[in-house]
Amino acid sequence: MEKVPFVKLSFAGSRFNGARLPADASVNISIYQKVLVELAxxxxxxKNPNRLxxxxxxxxxxxxxxxxxxxxxxxxxxxRFEEDLPELFGSMAPGDIxxxxxxxxxxxxxxxxxxxxxxxxxxxxxxxxxxxxxxxRSSENIVVTRGRLSRDVDRHPISAATRERxxxxxREEKIKNISGFGVLSGVSETPPxxxxxxxHGAIRIDVNFQTARLxxxxxxxxxxxxxxxxxxxxxxxxxxxxxxxxxxxxxxDNSMAKAASRVSELAGLEAGWYNGEGEEISQLTVITSKDIxxxxxxxxxxxxxFPSVEGEIQIEYARNDFEWTIAIKDTHVIVEVMSLDDDExxxxxxxxxxxxxxxxxxxxxxxxxx
Amino acid sequence: xxxxxxxxxxxxxxxxxYDNGRVGSGGxxxxxxxxYCLSVDFASMSSPPxxxxxxxxxxxxxxxxVFGVTEAxxxxxxxxxxxxxxxxxxxxxxxxxxxxxxxxxxxxxxxxRKIAAKANKRGRLD
Numbered sequence: 001m002e003k004v005p006f007v008k009l010s011f012a013g014s015r016f017n018g019a020r021l022p023a024d025a026s027v028n029i030s031i032y033q034k035v036l037v038e039l040a041x042x043x044x045x046x047k048n049p050n051r052l053x054x055x056x057x058x059x060x061x062x063x064x065x066x067x068x069x070x071x072x073x074x075x076x077x078x079x080r081f082e083e084d085l086p087e088l089f090g091s092m093a094p095g096d097i098x099x100x101x102x103x104x105x106x107x108x109x110x111x112x113x114x115x116x117x118x119x120x121x122x123x124x125x126x127x128x129x130x131x132x133x134x135x136x137r138s139s140e141n142i143v144v145t146r147g148r149l150s151r152d153v154d155r156h157p158i159s160a161a162t163r164e165r166x167x168x169x170x171r172e173e174k175i176k177n178i179s180g181f182g183v184l185s186g187v188s189e190t191p192p193x194x195x196x197x198x199x200h201g202a203i204r205i206d207v208n209f210q211t212a213r214l215x216x217x218x219x220x221x222x223x224x225x226x227x228x229x230x231x232x233x234x235x236x237x238x239x240x241x242x243x244x245x246x247x248x249x250x251x252x253d254n255s256m257a258k259a260a261s262r263v264s265e266l267a268g269l270e271a272g273w274y275n276g277e278g279e280e281i282s283q284l285t286v287i288t289s290k291d292i293x294x295x296x297x298x299x300x301x302x303x304x305x306f307p308s309v310e311g312e313i314q315i316e317y318a319r320n321d322f323e324w325t326i327a328i329k330d331t332h333v334i335v336e337v338m339s340l341d342d343d344e345x346x347x348x349x350x351x352x353x354x355x356x357x358x359x360x361x362x363x364x365x366x367x368x369x370x
Numbered sequence: 371x372x373x374x375x376x377x378x379x380x381x382x383x384x385x386x387x388y389d390n391g392r393v394g395s396g397g398x399x400x401x402x403x404x405x406y407c408l409s410v411d412f413a414s415m416s417s418p419p420x421x422x423x424x425x426x427x428x429x430x431x432x433x434x435x436v437f438g439v440t441e442a443x444x445x446x447x448x449x450x451x452x453x454x455x456x457x458x459x460x461x462x463x464x465x466x467x468x469x470x471x472x473x474x475x476x477x478x479x480x481x482x483r484k485i486a487a488k489a490n491k492r493g494r495l496d
Contacts, residue, residue: 258390262389262390266386269386273386274384274386274396275403276403277401277403301390302390302391302392303390303392304388304389304390304391304392304393304394305389305390306386306387306389306394306395306396307386307396308396309396309401314394314395314396316392316394316395316483316486317392318487318490318491323483323484323487325395325483336480336483338480338483338484338487340484340487345480
């Protein structure tokens with residue numbers, strides 16, 4: 001194993017004089033490592049879109065250790081240890097990923113200090129970033145210096161203001177124009193409004209009574225095409241609708257109509273439908289399945305819809321070298337995305353036709369940031 | 371087990387497990403009722419149309435399509451294929467999932483998905 005100089009964290013403040021590093025402040029070293037690990041995961045996933053799982057023991061390759069504490073203010077030297085690496089890592093070695101993660105973290109700190117927009121960050125990275133500077137007083141800072149560089153030429157301070165700017169940016173709401181498809185999930189007459197589930201979140205639109213009654217009543221589960229202005233959070237999830245530019249029910253095309261009719265056909269199966277085995281399919285299963293089948297058939301014309309002996313409805317199709325199976329029973333929905341090349345798979349559970357489910361169905365490989 | 375890993379086995383698919391040109395994983399998931407064995411025919415002894423015709427007319431069972439999986443593809447999941455000639459069907463064989471069943475019932479379903487994916491890739495044979 002080779003020891004490689006990686007980063008120096010300088011703790012600035014009177015408490016740290018004489019190379020003292022109080023235990024409550026030193027927790028930031030492990031938080032710093034956690035931020036790097038989460039950034040490394042984000043980088044690895046971007047570089048390996050066909051892989052569903054992180055390599056085994058991924059985090060083991062991203063361990064920092066405290067080398068020594070330098071005199072002056074407390075400067076923690078944190079080398080990392082390189083070891084032989086499994087081929088599992090793909091095209092980038094952990095060392096390279098770790099270096100890239102470090103550079104990205106420095107970019108984030110600099111962007112926050114310069115009041116510039118932050119790069120796109122996964123929820124896990126954001127969570128760990130918000131923890132940095134834990135137990136530090138407002139006058140105390142951590143200064144990051146990379147590798148063998150001197151603190152005079154490579155200084156990236158994390159001050160109280162840096163953290164505040166990161167937190168503010170992450171929490172900031174924006175008005176965004178959003179267009180796409182969703183599923184009509186409810187019609188209310190008091191007050192008259194309709195609800196739609198989309199991958200961006202739930203949408204509520206006020207309509208007049210006549211429209212609610214005559215146009216949308218009885219149309220739950222139908223696909224809708226929308227263009228709205230909405231207040232969204234950092235992740236782009238809708239907080240509330242500000243204005244509607246366009247909104248219409250999508251006429252069932254051939255594959256949508258076929259999917260809905262196939263579900264209706266399976267609804268008629270009686271107990272024992274498969275050589276004496278096979279449970280009946282509940283009405284709730286049929287309703288949930290119709291919404292989901294119609295949505296899937298809008299972008300995946302080759303999906304097959306099948307009953308299971310356990311009384312589920314299963315929607316199956318192949319996309320992007322993965323085999324997708326959506327198993328529905330009552331309002332329970334299980335999505336499994338399986339790689340055909342190896343044993344990797346992603347499984348997620350949902351209740352009904354939810355924004356999270358639609359996000360997963362529209363993703364390339366079933367992996368979505370949550 | 372035959373020595374020929376390229377040997378293709380034919381599976382008649384129940385109409386409920388055939389939709390939109392695809393076989394569903396249920397078509398390759400044996401149940402407790404059948405002691406976790408799947409009925410298949412040796413393709414070297416029976417063509418897909420022959421297999422289907424026999425299934426429907428001789429045994430009076432429903433078949434919406436015939437799909438095929440090789441011995442190697444079954445073998446990859448520890449599914450042993452063994453000859454099981456029966457009256458009026460000397461080509462009959464059994465794909466035995468009991469080894470998979472030992473892991474769990476959900477593993478049987480998972481393997482059935484992989485086998486069905488292979489069969490779908492090869493396409494409908496009749």
